[in-house]
Amino acid sequence: MCTNYAPVQRQVLRDVFGVEPPPGLFKAETYPDYPAPIVRASPDGERHCTLASFGMVPRKRFQPGARKFDTTNARSETVGERPAFAKYWRQGQLCLVPVSAFYEFAYPEDGTAASPGKPVRWRVWLPAEPAFAVAGLWRDWPDGASSFTMLTVNSEKHALMHRFHKPGDEKRSVVIVPPAQWDDWLTCRDPEVARTFLTLLPPERMAAEPAPKVPGAAIPDAD
Secondary structure (H helix, E strand, C coil), rough: CCEEEEEEEHHHHCCCCCCCCCCCCCCCCCCCCEEEEEECCCCCCCCCEEEEEEEEHHHHHCCCCCCCCCCCCCCCCCCCCCCHHHHHHHCEEEEEEEEEEEEEEEEECCCCCCCCCCCEEEECCCCCCCCEEEEEEEEECCCEEEEEEEEEECCCCCCHHHHHHCCCCCCEEEECHHHHHHHHHHCCCHHHHCCCCCCCCCHHHEEEECCCCCCCCCCECCC
């Protein structure tokens, strides 16, 4: 699952995604509950950008005493069944999450589920593209705030994405939507048609390298 990524800069939103950046600040790296830009379609099909919280149900939205669970990712196989996502999936509230890179943890290949070894954060990106878009799902809240989740698929057989996550855990990957499909994805309102978009890019179009975090380093705002 992806819970850490680098959103694009404001000028990239204009130049690549064709939208005006939303008001408000966002960080150069996004983590759960951080605000970040997403692209949605207006009723007339035009793209527009808004700032939304990463995680379909931000932690502050859980009722007091309720069990908190992670909603930064939604499994494509069950997105239509899970209470946190189902209503919005059926309503076709699809979005694009503009990304310059996302981060996953790789474990030593000789590790086991019982003793996996120390993980290393890796950066994943598309070397031929200035930015890319991850398939997402969004919702609004009564106070006018928005939030979103990234959709994921199984990646056991993907030559790159299978190497991430803890040994013994299912291998999952976010879905990158090709630019030619951006508007079709944003305006799709049929859940079964939407599922046809949820496939993995060929590994040769992707690149990855170790990118350990610097302990104690502050995350600057995005430009």
